Amino acid sequence: MPSPTKEGTEAGATIEEATRFSPKFGPDGTLPAVAICAQTGEVLMLAYMNDEALARTLETGEAHYWSRSRGKLWKKGETSGNVQKVVELRTDCDQDAVLLKVEMIGSPAACHTGRRSCFYRVAEMGGAADGKDGSFGPLRFVDAERLFDPETVYGAE
Amino acid sequence: MPSPTKEGTEAGATIEEATRFSPKFGPDGTLPAVAICAQTGEVLMLAYMNDEALARTLETGEAHYWSRSRGKLWKKGETSGNVQKVVELRTDCDQDAVLLKVEMIGSPAACHTGRRSCFYRVAEMGGAADGKDGSFGPLRFVDAERLFDPETVYGAE
Numbered sequence: 001m002p003s004p005t006k007e008g009t010e011a012g013a014t015i016e017e018a019t020r021f022s023p024k025f026g027p028d029g030t031l032p033a034v035a036i037c038a039q040t041g042e043v044l045m046l047a048y049m050n051d052e053a054l055a056r057t058l059e060t061g062e063a064h065y066w067s068r069s070r071g072k073l074w075k076k077g078e079t080s081g082n083v084q085k086v087v088e089l090r091t092d093c094d095q096d097a098v099l100l101k102v103e104m105i106g107s108p109a110a111c112h113t114g115r116r117s118c119f120y121r122v123a124e125m126g127g128a129a130d131g132k133d134g135s136f137g138p139l140r141f142v143d144a145e146r147l148f149d150p151e152t153v154y155g156a157e
Numbered sequence: 158m159p160s161p162t163k164e165g166t167e168a169g170a171t172i173e174e175a176t177r178f179s180p181k182f183g184p185d186g187t188l189p190a191v192a193i194c195a196q197t198g199e200v201l202m203l204a205y206m207n208d209e210a211l212a213r214t215l216e217t218g219e220a221h222y223w224s225r226s227r228g229k230l231w232k233k234g235e236t237s238g239n240v241q242k243v244v245e246l247r248t249d250c251d252q253d254a255v256l257l258k259v260e261m262i263g264s265p266a267a268c269h270t271g272r273r274s275c276f277y278r279v280a281e282m283g284g285a286a287d288g289k290d291g292s293f294g295p296l297r298f299v300d301a302e303r304l305f306d307p308e309t310v311y312g313a314e
Contacts, residue, residue, distance in 0.1 A: 020294070021296050032203060036200060046191065058280060088279055089282065090277075090278060111250050121247060123215065124215075125215055136179070
């Protein structure tokens with residue numbers, strides 16, 4: 001197995017040990033991108049990137065994503081002003097996911113609901129959470145304070 | 158907009174404010190699951206769960222995933238012994254991703270390469286990383302020490 005620190009050609013290197021970034025996008029042309037706070041390491045959000053979003057992120061140092069619901073490239077903060085400055089971008093062993101260390105410019109809230117993180121609800125462990133009725137049980141709100149008013153920032157729906 | 162702490166019926170609650178866990182699986186029946194260390198908050202890995210993997214995780218308190226490459230349910234640690242005890246499971250605003258706070262049982266290495274985290278390579282920012290040749294530039298190994306030998310644990314390929 002090649003040395004993890006060895007530079008050189010990719011001949012024979014597995015995807016896990018490769019020294020070139022050759023991301024594996026999924027069938028829809030995207031891969032998941034996890035954004036964490038560069039200072040605290042908190043997980044802020046998970047979104048998706050296609051090749052263009054990834055290229056623009058690497059070129060500009062500002063996070064760009066692909067909106068699967070709107071079918072368009074999306075610069076984080078283009079509406080809210082809450083841009084994500086990318087301090088570091090990592091890929092994983094299989095090169096089918098990326099991790100971004102970001103500094104939030106403007107509000108520290110990364111979630112479109114105005115919250116710091118998109119992960120503000122805890123699912124109950126144990127019990128009959130079998131999903132047979134389409135539900136996996138109750139959710140409990142934590143760290144759910146709103147740091148901005150989404151209606152003010154994005155307009156009423 | 159409903160109060161974030163309000164319990165009650167789901168009538169009229171948006172997916173973002175819902176108090177029931179009704180995960181939105183993708184077209185392939187899975188959603189991404191990010192595992193972080195319960196003690197340090199480090200991002201360890203990103204894998205996928207289908208409804209069965211999610212149900213078993215909630216029921217047993219041990220992380221189960223869906224292997225997209227092998228097309229089967231997979232209990233983390235079933236081969237390596239490095240089980241993930243799930244301390245907390247959160248969902249995100251759109252309920253189409255989950256975040257697991259885990260305690261690693263056995264080795265602290267979550268990656269099948271023997272490393273602590275799957276995110277052990279940094280992509281170079283800036284430059285002509287346009288992906289036009291299928292590559293987005295060089296990768297640099299960081300935090301890439303192997304904590305176990307994958308050949309010993311999983312056998313030679």
